[in-house]
Every structure is written in structure tokens, then in C-alpha cells.
Amino acid sequence: xxxxxxxxxxxxxxxxxxxxxxxxxxxxxxxxxxxxxxxxxxxxxxxxxxxxxxxxxxxxxxxxxxxxxxxxxxxxxxxxxxxxxxxxxxxxxxxxxxxxxxxxxxxxxxxxxxxxxxxxxxxxxxxxxxxxxxxxxxxxxxxxxxxxxxxxxxxxxxxxxxxxxxxxxxxxxxxxxxxxxxxxxxxxxxxxxxxxxxxxxxxxxxxxxxxxxxxxxxxxxxxxxxxxxxxxxxxxxxxxxxxxxxxxxxxxxxxxxxxxxxxxxxxxxxxxxxxxxxxxxxxxxxxxxxxxxxxxxxxxxxxxxxxxxxxxxxxxxxxxxxxxxxxxxxxxxxxxxxxxxxxxxxxxxxxxxxxxxxxxxxxxxxxxxxxxxxxxxxxxxxxxxxxxxxxxxxxxxxxxxxxxxxxxxxxxxxxxxxxxxxxxxxxxxxxxxxxxxxxxxxxxxxxxxxxxxxxxxxxxxxxxxxxxxxxxxxxxxxxxxxxxxxxxxxxxxxxxxxxxxxxxxxxxxxxxxxxxxxxxxxxxx
Numbered sequence: 001x002x003x004x005x006x007x008x009x010x011x012x013x014x015x016x017x018x019x020x021x022x023x024x025x026x027x028x029x030x031x032x033x034x035x036x037x038x039x040x041x042x043x044x045x046x047x048x049x050x051x052x053x054x055x056x057x058x059x060x061x062x063x064x065x066x067x068x069x070x071x072x073x074x075x076x077x078x079x080x081x082x083x084x085x086x087x088x089x090x091x092x093x094x095x096x097x098x099x100x101x102x103x104x105x106x107x108x109x110x111x112x113x114x115x116x117x118x119x120x121x122x123x124x125x126x127x128x129x130x131x132x133x134x135x136x137x138x139x140x141x142x143x144x145x146x147x148x149x150x151x152x153x154x155x156x157x158x159x160x161x162x163x164x165x166x167x168x169x170x171x172x173x174x175x176x177x178x179x180x181x182x183x184x185x186x187x188x189x190x191x192x193x194x195x196x197x198x199x200x201x202x203x204x205x206x207x208x209x210x211x212x213x214x215x216x217x218x219x220x221x222x223x224x225x226x227x228x229x230x231x232x233x234x235x236x237x238x239x240x241x242x243x244x245x246x247x248x249x250x251x252x253x254x255x256x257x258x259x260x261x262x263x264x265x266x267x268x269x270x271x272x273x274x275x276x277x278x279x280x281x282x283x284x285x286x287x288x289x290x291x292x293x294x295x296x297x298x299x300x301x302x303x304x305x306x307x308x309x310x311x312x313x314x315x316x317x318x319x320x321x322x323x324x325x326x327x328x329x330x331x332x333x334x335x336x337x338x339x340x341x342x343x344x345x346x347x348x349x350x351x352x353x354x355x356x357x358x359x360x361x362x363x364x365x366x367x368x369x370x371x372x373x374x375x376x377x378x379x380x381x382x383x384x385x386x387x388x389x390x391x392x393x394x395x396x397x398x399x400x401x402x403x404x405x406x407x408x409x410x411x412x413x414x415x416x417x418x419x420x421x422x423x424x425x426x427x428x429x430x431x432x433x434x435x436x437x438x439x440x441x442x443x444x445x446x447x448x449x450x451x452x453x454x455x456x457x458x459x460x461x462x463x464x465x466x467x468x469x470x471x472x473x474x475x476x477x478x479x480x481x482x483x484x485x486x487x488x489x490x491x492x493x494x495x496x497x498x499x500x501x502x503x504x505x506x507x508x509x510x511x512x513x514x515x516x517x518x519x520x521x522x523x524x525x
């Protein structure tokens with residue numbers, strides 16, 4: 001069989017690979033590319049393979065860079081099953097419609113800005129020469145249908161009438177909801193047929209709720225071939241979830257090709273035990289400065305880990321009990337999903353919280369923000385407090401508005417608690433913040449552009465690597481050395497080039513033949 005790599009190779013986002021046996025074509029993941037808006041949109045809108053020729057799809061986990069193009073896949077005539085774990089299916093019930101909603105909202109906002117700008121501009125791209133002042137003012141008032149709601153119908157009519165450039169979402173909420181009917185959820189450790197003489201068995205990857213290492217077996221007897229797709233591999237000793245599986249069934253241990261992530265293949269995280277001390281220090285510092293903490297966070301996994309750590313610090317009396325605002329309807333919904341799957345928690349979570357009658361994620365200082373009006377009021381709120389908002393890489397969603405209201409104030413702190421892909425706003429904030437700190441915060445503050453407007457980055461930027469849900473170099477090696485898998489060769493994916501090549505070199509030192517494939521490259525198994 002052949003494996004072709006379409007995305008998430010020599011970069012982190014857009015995970016997508018295809019197994020072709022001659023009888024069947026199985027897609028592994030179908031993720032969104034993230035990064036520069038126009039470039040990412042161009043990469044996302046065109047599928048590299050005709051969805052109609054696919055037999056089935058295997059989804060490693062629910063993160064958008066692995067699942068986010070599923071509605072587009074179905075929209076373009078995929079008619080197979082999307083096989084995944086039950087928890088991942090539960091999460092996608094919320095995550096994919098939310099992804100569609102964010103795309104629609106961002107498109108509406110950008111189209112609103114373009115229409116508003118056109119109304120006051122002269123020349124080729126403006127309407128000021130075509131409309132009277134009275135007509136211009138009348139139309140401007142119609143662009144919004146309320147204080148915080150954009151009038152999509154009026155904006156579309158204006159754009160069509162005067163040939164204004166418009167931004168379109170990749171898919172809409174109806175497309176996302178329709179795609180959910182193609183999901184099939186299966187338990188860990190249970191083989192499921194995905195093609196002729198082809199099965200998939202999921203094992204716990206320890207990355208996020210429901211994440212899976214996929215063992216795919218094809219053929220019989222001497223012709224049998226086995227692929228292990230790690231998806232995103234989790235860490236050891238982290239709160240809430242169990243560690244990555246090391247004990248595989250006998251029939252799944254001989255691996256002809258390992259498709260392995262390498263997000264942190266060239267570095268090592270700070271130890272998990274240091275994380276609590278660093279968070280406590282930063283929370284105390286922010287409280288003393290009467291500043292707020294803004295945390296761009298993935299709604300799935302990271303938001304719950306942050307709540308868990310803050311809750312434990314509050315219970316131990318190590319930090320002031322500041323209000324914690326979770327400004328992400330998706331994170332609120334996914335926190336409920338976490339509560340519905342205690343069977344996936346580790347022993348420490350059961351001991352610390354469940355056995356004492358406590359919910360790890362709910363406590364008296366937590367406020368789950370739902371409406372846009374509540375979110376807008378929170379943005380303008382001064383004083384110490386913690387805001388957790390999506391998206392995790394600061395590309396879309398409510399976090400953009402929290403940043404533009406708070407990024408200029410040196411009393412505030414921005415926590416970077418996860419991986420920021422190249423060309424994302426989160427990556428720019430991290431790199432510019434580190435450089436400004438290195439020069440003693442002297443001279444003009446660096447400037448970042450948020451929703452088309454420039455803001456000085458005067459807030460402190462603090463990177464907390466201990467929150468990462470990705471295994472680092474040593475943890476990935478620990479998985480390979482301590483598991484009972486026997487690996488013949490590996491394809492290193494899901495990492496920026498330096499990380500992937502560095503980790504591939506390390507695998508070769510361990511006696512595993514490793515390559516870093518290019519986009520579109522095919523390996524024969």
C-alpha cells in the first residue's frame with residue numbers, strides 16, 4: 001500500500017495523509033491550515049484529493065488543525081464513514097459548528113470593515129464619489145443591525161451592487177452540522193473495519209480528550225502490513241488525562257511505517273511540577289500590579305487544564321482568588337463534555353477532585369461568558385482578573401478583541417500556553433514580546449496588527465511551556481523506547497522543518513530509518 005502526505009508535513013497545521021491499498025483510499029485527518037489569512041484560505045479551499053474517491057476517514061483527534069476541513073470534505077461529496085473515538089465524536093459535535101460560526105463571523109466583520117471603508121473612500125475602490133453625503137450616512141447606519149451585530153444582508157447587497165470585494169467562509173454552520181452525521185465513534189482497543197482486509201484500532205494518545213494513536217492493519221499472513229499514526233502525542237505526568245499508551249496488543253506491535261508528529265522534536269519542555277510554581281508567581285504578580293491576565297487558549301484541552309491548575313492553586317491558598325472569565329462559548333460547552341468522560345481522567349484527578357466531591361473545572365470564581373454583549377462588557381473591564389479566550393493561536397475569535405483592548409497596558413500580562421505556528425498572530429506576539437523583554441523593555445514598544453489596526457505591545461508576554469499538550473523530544477523518545485512497538489521505519493510529520501529534521505536525525509541514531517516527507521510525496525509500504 002502507498003501513503004501520500006498532503007498536509008502537516010514540514011509545517012504544523014493542515015494534517016492530512018492518505019493510505020491507498022488499491023482497493024480502498026483511507027484519509028488520515030482532514031485539518032485546517034492556519035497562518036497568514038489569505039495564504040491559509042487559499043490552501044484550505046482546494047482539496048488535494050477528490051473526496052468522492054475516498055472509502056473512509058480516520059480522525060486522530062478533534063483539534064481544528066486535524067479536523068477543521070471535514071465539513072468541506074463532506075460538502076465536496078465524501079460519502080464514507082469518519083471513524084474516531086467516542087469522546088472525539090462528542091467534542092466535534094461542538095467544535096465543527098463553532099469553527100463554521102467563527103469563519104462566518106470573521107468574514108462578516110471583514111466585509112463590514114471593507115464596506116464602511118468604501119463608503120468614505122474616493123477613487124477606484126471608493127463609493128464617496130458615487131453617493132451623496134446623506135445617502136452615505138444612511139447606508140453606514142444600516143451596516144449594523146444593533147450595537148454588536150453586523151447586518152450581513154445589507155453588506156452583501158452593497159458589495160454586489162458596487163462590485164466590492166467580499167470574504168467568504170470555507171463552509172457554513174449547516175455544512176458543519178451535516179458532516180456530523182458521517183461520524184462513527186468506537187472505544188479504545190476495539191478493532192473496526194475501515195476497508196477490505198483493513199482494520200483500525202485506537203489507543204489513548206494522552207494529548208487531549210479522546211485523542212488516539214491509530215494502528216491500521218491491512219492484509220493477511222505474510223502480506224500483512226501495519227501503520228501506526230500517532231496523531232498528536234501527549235505528555236507524561238500532566239494533569240487530567242492519562243499518559244500516552246505504552247502497552248499495545250500483540251497483533252499491533254510490529255509496525256512497518258510509523259507516521260509520527262514532531263511539533264517539539266527539537267526541544268524540551270519545563271517539568272510539569274514547575275508549572276504550578278510559575279503560574280502562582282505570575283498570578284501573584286498580576287494581582288499586585290492590579291493588572292489582568294489574557295490567555296489565548298485552545299477551547300479543547302488547554303482551557304480545561306488552565307482551569308484545573310488555577311482551581312488547585314486556589315484550593316491550596318497559594319494565590320489570590322481573582323475572577324476567572326472563560327470567554328468562549330465553545331470552551332464552556334467542551335468543559336461539559338470533559339465532565340461527561342471521567343473514565344479518561346488519570347488517577348491524580350480522581351484523587352484530588354472527584355473523590356472529594358469537587359468538579360475539577362468549576363469553582364466559585366469561574367464565570368462562563370456566553371453572549372456577545374457580556375464579552376464586550378468584559379473587554380472594557382479594568383482591574384485584576386483572568387480572561388481565557390479562543391482561538392489558541394490568536395487568529396480568530398473573541399481573543400482578538402481582548403488583545404486589542406489590553407495589549408497596550410504594561411500592567412497586563414499575556415500568557416502564551418501553547419504552540420504558536422509560524423505566521424500566526426500568536427507567534428508574532430510571542431517573538432516581539434520576547435525581543436522587547438530582552439532589550440529591557442526600553443524604547444518604543446513593538447507594534448502588532450489586530451483586525452487591521454496597529455497596537456503597541458506594552459503588556460508583558462510570558463510563555464508557559466509546561467502547559468503544552470504535545471510531547472517534547474524526550475517524551476517522544478520515551479514513548480518509542482518504553483512502548484512494546486517494534487518499528488521498522490518512520491515518516492516524521494507535523495513539525496516545522498527544523499523540528500522535523502532534528503527529530504528524524506535522532507530517530508536514525510536510535511536505529512529507526514526515518515524520513516521527512518514533502519507535500520505530495522508518496523511512500524510505499
